[in-house]
Structure formats: C-alpha cells, structure tokens
Amino acid sequence: MRRPVDSLFGRLALLVVTVLLISHFAWYALMRLDRNQLQARYAVEEATFLVEAVRQHVARSPDQPLPSRVRLVDPTSPDVPAENAGVPPGLRRFLDDVQDRMPAGTQVRVGTPGKPPTLWVRSATDHSWIVVPVQPLRPPRSLDRTVWWLITIFSAGVMAALFAAWQLQQPLRSLAQAVARFGRGLPVPPVPERGPRELRQLTRGFNQMVQEVASTENDRAVMLAGVAHDLKTPLARLRLRAELMDEAKVRDGVVRDVDSMAHIVDQFLVFAHDGADRSEPVEVDTQCERVVRTYRAVAAGAPAVQTALNAGPGFRLPAATLDRILSNLLDNAHAYGAPPIVVETARTSAGFTLAVYDNGNGIAAHDLINASRPFVRLDPARGGNGHSGLGLAIVERLVRRLGGEWDIGNHEGRGLRVLMSFAFDVLPRGTSKITESAWGR
Template identity: 70%
Template sequence: MRRAIDTLFGRLVVIVIGMLVLSHVAWFAIIRFERDNVQTRFAVEEAVFLVEAVRQHIANTPDQPLPPRVRLVALNSADVPKQPDEDTPPPLQRFVEDLKDRLPDGTEVRLNEPGGPPSVWVHSAKDAGWIVVPVQPLRPPRSRDRMLVWLALIFSTAVLAALFGAWQLQYPLRSLAQAVGRFGRGQPTPPVPERGPRELRQLTHGFNQMVREVSQTENDRAVMLAGVAHDLKTPLARLRLRAEMMDDEKIRDGVVRDVDSMAHIVDQFLVFAHDRPDGSEPVPVDEQCERIARAYRAVSPGAQPIRLKLEAGPTFALPAATLDRLLSNLLDNAHAYGAPPVVIETRREAKGWILSVSDHGTGIAPDDLIKASRPFVRLDPARGGSGHSGLGLAIVERLARRAGGECEIGNRAEGGLQVAMTFPFEIATRPAEERRAGPQHEERAL
C-alpha cells in the first residue's frame, strides 16, 4: 500500500512541520519566561519607587494624607504578615529577593496574606513603622492568552508557506521520476524541463542527454538491423526458388527448411527493428485469442493443444497487429521449448488487464530469467539453427511496453514458463469502436 510518508513531499512536510512545531514551542517558552522576568522587574521597580515616595512624603509633608492603598503600620501591629518561608511560590520569592537587592541593606520585606489586594510591607532601620504599598500582580488572571492566538496564526502561515516551498522543491524531481519510469518502460520520453536547485538541474540535464544518446543508438541499431534484414529477403527468395527446382528431394527439403528458418529470423529482425506506433484497428483480446487458437489448430492439427481461459470480456482491447505478434511469438516459443498444454489466459485484476501465455515444460533456470528478454540471447546453445534468433521474448517485451503495458517472465509453481503482460485500464479498456483513431490516439492515451 502506498503511504504518503514514502514520498519526498510527504517527508519534507513532516520535517518542516516538525521543525516549525519545535521552534515555535521553544519560542513560546522563551517568551513566557522573559515576560515573567520583565513583569517581576517592573513590579520591583514600581514597589521601590512607591516606598521611596512614601518616605519622602513622611519626611517633607507628614501632615498630608497618604495616597489610597498606601499606609503606615506600627511595628507591633497584629496585622503584620509573617516572613516568607519555603512554601512561598518561587516567583514571589524571587520578587522579594530582587526587592531587597534594590533597597538599603537590612531592609525587611514581607508580603501580605493571600486573599487580599497584593501589597508589600517594607521596614528599614530608619523607618518608624511598616510601609505598606500596593504591587502589580505577578501573574494576572487571563481568560485567554493572546500570545497563543498570535502563535497559532504565525504557525499556520509558516506551515502554508513551507508546504508551498516543499511542493515547489519536489515538483521537478517528481517530473524526473515520472520520465525515468516512462524511459524504463520503453515509452516515448520527452525532454524534462531543467528547473529547481542546481544539483537537480544538473541531474535533469544528464538524464535528458542520456535519453537522447540512447534513443540515437537505438535508432541507429534499428536502421542497421532493418536494412540488413530487408536486403536479405531478396536473396532468400531467390535461394528458395532455386531450392524448389532441385531434383534430389531429400536435399531440396533440407535446403527449404533452412531457407524458411532464415526467413523466420529475418522477419523477427524486422519486427524487432520496427519502432513506430501500431496503427492497426483495436480488437477485443478474448475474441482474437480464440481466432488465433483456431488458426493454430487448423494449420498444425498434430501440434500441442492450446487451452483458453478467457475472463476479461469485450472491454479489453489491443491493436490487432500488436496482439497477433505478441501471441504468435509466445506460442512459437511455447511450442518450441515448452510442453503441452499451452494456456492462454485473460483476466481483470486491481492493477489492470492481464494477458498471459504459459506452458507445462521445464521453464527457465532462475539465474537465467533476467536474461530471458534480452535481444539475441539464447539460453540453450543447442537451439542454434532451429530458426530462432533469441528475439522472441525481447519482441514480446518491447511490444507490450510500446502498447503501454508491462511484461513479466517467470516460472509457474506447477512447472513451465509463464509470460504475463499487464495493461492499465486507461489504455486497454476502450471498446474497439472507440479506438479506431489510429496511432495518434494511441500516443495521446500513453
């Protein structure tokens, strides 16, 4: 199952959001700590200012009344609060210590009892009694901390900007990954726009250059192969004609068989070198499989039996020429190297339409499976001279990819070789009547 965290964009999102959460939480904690310190210092400075103002008032205008909430209390009054102890909250203890540091040495500082208006009691050696002045609450009650609102707003904006930046960063890489996938499937790969960071632009430029060089090499090889194969057809035709005119029947039959084998190899060369889109009419795969099976039975009554297991239905359609070449190469390969019966199967799965051909022979050695679809590779050297050039499975894989599908070659658990081709629904689900637009429509579908 595909998970969002497996993509580059998903991981960038997790990293960005995680870093933003960490930085904002740290920022919020630091701001709260600094705000408490600033609040404590402000309360200390305010208390020192009021105490000094009261002392100046007593010294200069003792007959004038004191401001509200400021009073003088006798030293032996029963209202004098007790000294701060260990149970006093740390912010209040810090406030008392800071206030003592700002007042003359020997000054005694006490806080009023909880429940009343916050005030501080101050007495020094020069004071006749306790000076009581109000102080600001160190932590005033709040129904809602506005800092959290601003934090949420800044965090949301930062996340949106980060997501946009992450998407812009991974978009060129996603385009490159899609182009690599198309190139790996053998589909036409247009040049990828070179954009993004410098390293990504260099990577994209290298990929585009590689695609151009590989395409040029493939075109040169196809042209050379097609030219050689085409030039051989005329001499082979003359050779067959001369063989038919031989008097010795035994020699004539041997030469004709050799000429037919060479002609079959030449035909495979031409099919392998053919690199143009198939413009033939799409046909339902199940119906075409039945027709090809009947044709094989009619041409070779004594050949290996062919079993059909067709469950795809009429909506599974492929170009007729491509389908004929796929099945003819697979059936020839199964008849030459496999064992009966040969099974042609179609079905629908979650990933797309499946077309498979399997036999009941010995299959291919596991170490040789990876080489089975390579061109001009014969896994059994003893098969030389049998009219096979090692292109059968290579042609099948190339045709399947050119039609937009994937080809998988493997051994059946019960024994025998199985070649399974998977075609996506968007490519191979249109009825034949809707797919008669030719190669242009096929290219748009890809």
C-alpha cells in the same frame, strides 16, 4: 495505495510544517517566559522604589499626607499580617527578591489574601509598617493577540514554503515521468531544464543521454531493417528456384530452410521496429481465445493449447501488440516446451495479468537471466529451426512499451512461465479506435 508522504512534495511539506510549528511554539514559549520574568523584575523594582520614596517622604515631610494607596501602620495594629506561610513559590521568589534589595534585617510580608495585593515592609529603623500596592504577579491570561499574530505568520510561512516546495518538485516530477517513459521504451521529448543548478545539470545530462541512446538505437534499427529488407529478395528467388527442383526430398528441405530464414528476417524487422502501436484496442480475453483457436487450426500439434481467461472485459490491449506477444510466446512454448500450453488471464487487486506457460522442463536457473536477451539461444543445437533468439526479447520490449512488468521463470515444476502484469489504466477507456496496424499486418 499511494501515500502522500512518500512523494517529494509530501515529505517537504511535512518537514516545513514541522519545523515552522516547532520554531513558532518555541518562540512563543520563550516570549511568554521572558515577559513573566520582566513583569516580576518590574514589580520588584516598583515596590522597592515606592518603599524608599515613602521613607524619604516621612523623613523630609512628615506632615504631608501620603498617596491614597500608601499608608503607615503601627506595629501593634491587628491588621499587620502574620509571617509568610504557605506562600506560593512564585510569590515567595518575589518576596525574597524584595528583601534582598532592602537593608539587612528588613521584614517583608504580603497582604491578606482576597484583598488588593499589598506589600508590608519594616526595617530596623522604621517606626511603622510601610504598606504599598504591588502589581499582580501572575494574573490569569487568555489567548491574546500575540497568538493570532503567530497563527497568521505561521500560515503565511507554510503557504510560502509549500509553494517553494511545489516549485522544486515540479521539475523532479517531469524528470521522473521522462525516466519512466524512457524505461518503457517510449519516445521521450527533451525535459525543460528548470530548478536549482544541480537539478538543471541532471536534466541536461538526462537529455543528452536520451539523444545519444536514441541515435544509437536508430542506427541499430536502420542497420537491422536494411539487412533484413535486403535479404527478402534473394530469399524469394531461392524459394522460387526451390519450387522448380525435380527431386521432392531436396526441394522440401530447401523450402523449409528458406521459410526458416524468412521467419528470422521477419523477427529482425519486428525487433528493429520502434514505432507506437496504433491498432484497435481489443478485449484481451476475447482476442486470446481467437488467437489460440487460430493457432490450433494452423500449427501442427497445437490442439494441446488451453485457456483460463478470467480478466474480464476491462482488460484491453492494442490488437497488433497482443497478437505479436501471443504468437511469440506460443511459438516458443511449442518449440521448446511440452503440452499442454496454457494461456491465462486474471484480475488482481493491483491490475491485470496475462501468463503463458507450458509443461516442459523449463530453463535452468542460471540461464533465466539470459533468456530474454536479444540474439541469445540457450540451446545452440536449435539454431537451424527458424528461431533467431528474438522471441522473448520482442515480448519484453512490447510489454514494457505498454507500461507493464514481466517475470520469466519456471512455474511450479511445470515448465517455463512468462507472467505479464498491467495496471488497470494500461489503456484509457476513451482511446480512439484506429484500425491501422503499426506492424503492417
């Protein structure tokens, strides 16, 4: 199952949202803290200013009335609050800051709780307590408009960042798809050069590599096809002349050699072919049964081929490609393995599988890596039996061209097994049925 965070866009989106969320939260917390500190400093300044103003008013104009919320209280009055005890830490810091701004020996007390907040101040030279109003230091606050502004800015920033991440991800996605097609041996059109400079350089280098590889592959295919095609005519003449020989033993030997050479030439032509298979998609289980039945009828010693077909009707592949895969694997198992040969299909949680294995001696572990390399025969003594060393290489190329994966190895001590895995959507269900075979069968 694909996880969104595994993609480049998912990781960029997660990174962007996390960074913006942390930065906005930190900014909001600092702003709230700074505003509370500013409020406390302003309250201290205001209280100090009011107390000093009252002192000057009493000294200069004792007969003039004071403002309504400012008053002078006799020290013997029962309204004078007691010493500050059990004051919250925030209010204690406020009282200490006010006392630091006053002359030495000044008493600073807070008014009775439950009433409008007041500050009581009396220095050694004051005859009365000076009572002035103060602002509430830490009033309860609900979410204010700042939070909504932060949400709006955060949402806009996330959308802009996600759009930028999407713009960066698109060229990389196109390049990744092109690389996947190139790895499967499919034609790769030039990838548009978009995005940052480094990404454009990477795309340009990939396009140049694809062009050079395609040119090399085309030259190689033309050379192989030309050589194979040119050999067909003399082979046909050799066979005709062999049929005219009088001695049966010599004639049969020459005919077998010509047939082996013709088979090798056909393998060259198939390996050099680089076109897409346009044959009709067929159900793999049904086609495997048909191919095995035909193989038993025409191949000597082939009745030992068995089937275990459990993939179901959803597993479909192009007919020509499937025939070529099965014929090469059956020929290889019949030539080098031991009966019974088994053709097996299955449906797994990840997709479909097609496997062909025999019950021979298998391949040595150190030779498995070379088993599917072109023109490699692990047993040189078998060079004259019509095998060119292309069978497994052709199968691997066909499987990867369909987007599948293959694994070759010895199967539980029962000989060589070739296991091919395909996704559920290896062929879209709406694939048009074109009966023309790209292999010219």
